[in-house]
Amino acid sequence: MAHHVCPWWMGWFLASPIRRLVHNPRTILAPYIRPGMTVMDLGPGMATFTLDLARFVGPTGRVIAADVQTRMLEQVKKRAAKAGLLDRIETRLVGDDDSWAGDLAGKVDFALAFYLVHEVPDARAFFTLVRSTLAPGGRFLVVEPKMHVSARAYAATVEAARQTGFAIVDYPKVPRSRAALLEPR
Numbered sequence: 423m424a425h426h427v428c429p430w431w432m433g434w435f436l437a438s439p440i441r442r443l444v445h446n447p448r449t450i451l452a453p454y455i456r457p458g459m460t461v462m463d464l465g466p467g468m469a470t471f472t473l474d475l476a477r478f479v480g481p482t483g484r485v486i487a488a489d490v491q492t493r494m495l496e497q498v499k500k501r502a503a504k505a506g507l508l509d510r511i512e513t514r515l516v517g518d519d520d521s522w523a524g525d526l527a528g529k530v531d532f533a534l535a536f537y538l539v540h541e542v543p544d545a546r547a548f549f550t551l552v553r554s555t556l557a558p559g560g561r562f563l564v565v566e567p568k569m570h571v572s573a574r575a576y577a578a579t580v581e582a583a584r585q586t587g588f589a590i591v592d593y594p595k596v597p598r599s600r601a602a603l604l605e606p607r
């Protein structure tokens with residue numbers, strides 16, 4: 423499978439209001455979030471889900487939006503400021519090593535990787551890192567696009583999650599997608 427990073431301009435389409443008709447953040451994500459949580463939005467693009475996550479965690483929670491592209495993160499900050507949510511959204515640039523997440527070990531209550539894992543070169547290393555950030559009882563929702571990720575490729579992704587210490591607790595229904603809710607075993 424090719425691992426290419428989504429071009430920055432795709433962020434505009436992915437975060438458009440039309441997308442919300444298919445991927446409604448309230449339907450898909452609200453069941454997992456409670457006020458005060460620390461949430462990690464991995465590969466947020468231009469804040470497709472970040473602002474809603476910030477609304478769900480409320481003023482006592484925080485959202486860490488981590489992306490490999492500065493242009494995506496600039497838009498996340500801009501949109502967070504416009505929505506008055508900058509105080510609870512932090513952006514982080516993902517680099518070549520895991521140091522960007524060094525202070526998050528055991529602190530994240532919920533992590534989201536929406537349409538991201540197929541862009542990651544080493545899924546096992548990625549799952550290992552996310553697992554290390556999860557707090558006790560923390561959960562991780564992985565959603566992949568059916569259009570780009572075959573059933574077979576998705577099975578390999580789920581297997582990588584299993585091999586790195588995750589249990590699959592649910593296969594939520596997400597339109598046009600393959601999704602799994604993970605918990606550390």
Ligand SMILES: C[S@@+](CC[C@H](N)C(=O)[O-])C[C@H]1O[C@@H](n2cnc3c(N)ncnc32)[C@H](O)[C@@H]1O
Nearest residue numbers: 428436465466467470489490491516536537541
């Ligand atoms: C297809 S976009 C999905 C954006 C958003 N989650 C959505 O569903 O609209 C993938 C995003 O993941 C980012 N990305 C790619 N590899 C990454 C990595 N290893 N860590 C964090 N973000 C990454 C890309 O820059 C891009 O913003």
